[in-house]
Amino acid sequence: MAKKVVEIKGLEYAYPDGIRALNGISLDIFEGESVALIGLNGAGKSTLLLHLNGILQSDIGTVEVLGMMVDKNIREIRSKVGMVFQDPDDQLFMPAVFDDVAFGPINMGFSEEEVKEKVRMALELVNMSGCEARAPYHMSLGEKKRIALATVLSMEPEILLLDEPTSNVDLKARRHLIKFLNELDITKIMATHDIEMVSDTCDRAIVMFEGKIAANGTVEEVLTNSELLESHGLEAPILVKLFRDVMHRENIPLRLNDVIEKPNKYKI
Amino acid sequence: MKHDFLDKYAELDSIIHRLDPRIKIVSFFSFIFLVISTQPTKFLNFLLYFLLIFGVILASKVPLRFVFKRSLIIIPFVLLIAIFIPFLKEGEIAGSYNFASLHLTVTYDGLIILFNVLSKSWLSVLSMLALASTTKFPELLKGFEKLGLPRVMVMVISFMYRYVFVLGDELMRMKCARDARSFGGNRKWHIKTIGNIIGMLFIRTYERGERVYIAMVSRGFNGEIKILDDLHVKKLDLCFMAFFLTILTIIWTVL
């Protein structure tokens, strides 16, 4: 049995202006899992992510990450839980790429040599070596997203949180990101609208609706259930719609590769 | 959008570009200091100062056209203030003019002051351009910080430099959105939409600030920004500074 890395119990949260963003969330996430939070805008996905590294804290319910209560071990948790924000312009606040990627490791107290090594490693991981001196505002959005990822990877987190990683990204950058996430071997939790990406990168899908968890299961279970998805304002992948709603099959494929690999199972 | 008005040629590679920012800051500010404290009538000195800074600019490979065009920006402002001095200053009269009932006289002393103000400000601008167009902005900031400018001020300038373009883009988008929907309309309405745009920009800036702060906190920020100090003075730097300051002092004292 894999180690439990996130344990949320009865979490409720209201923003200072009274909007109730989370209404009783209970959730366990295990080491090495890749979990998708899907749901409409305003469902509370980002709010939930912000609880996982203690940016937001609530009196109602508990959040335990890597065996530590979040409210009491903030520094330790923030160095182990890396969060990639939706808009890289929020994440890249330094005038040069190097300083941005080095920001986390320096705050963690590493020596100069170690910091440099971590920056080099992180930029290499996202395929952006050699742009240490460049200024973020001269970069394309795809490049900025990769640097934003590097600013977190340089801290070598045990859990990676991603908020809408593929929003506004062009197809090539999206493919690159999906491939990258698949090769990255740590616990990942991502909030997204991109159902196709979920089927390519995640093991588990959690449907959020009005601050609650509406469904929680393997990607196969959740994404092939077009009724469930549609009743929560989401849309099933096109293959699912075809096999389930048009052809009324029993076995429903999620990805094109499933069909190609097992044509007999899906009777085509 | 792509912006590059401040350090447009800072990516070039030349001896001057490779110098340590602190060396450049100290050298170019000494230049300004000495130029300013030179007597107005030492015309030869001003010529030599010019040749010195011209030499530096040549060595930096920054296009001369760019530097001179930029340097002229300051002239109108200086003229606006200084153009009346020759008419007001008393002394030996260089010429007098009559326009209807208006009697104007120009004095030599006044002209010298005008020359003094113009040449000193222009030389100063040239040296600042030589600094700014050969140093990447982040390095410039690091240099200033190492020389004792308070960290808070450096950070404020750094954030400004980082986000002024992001906000500029946001403003452009809002302006496009307005233009795409406005067909005529009267002046009052236009002023009202401009007011709305400014208000929106303010709110967005505020929200942006909050999000940036959250992103910083997520990476362990706790009130103090730390950056790696990777500036090292090299032999080349010291040579340049020695050379530059020696020539400068020679011009200033001997001539």
Ligand SMILES: Nc1ncnc2c1ncn2[C@@H]1O[C@H](COP(=O)(O)OP(=O)(O)O)[C@@H](O)[C@H]1O
């Ligand atoms: N900073 C904030 N202040 C007040 N309300 C907020 C703030 N951020 C989000 N909300 C509200 O909380 C709810 C959940 O938002 P969010 O977690 O951002 O949803 P999602 O990421 O799923 O789109 C929404 O109703 C949103 O309007």
Ligand SMILES: [Mg+2]
């Ligand atoms: Mg969100």
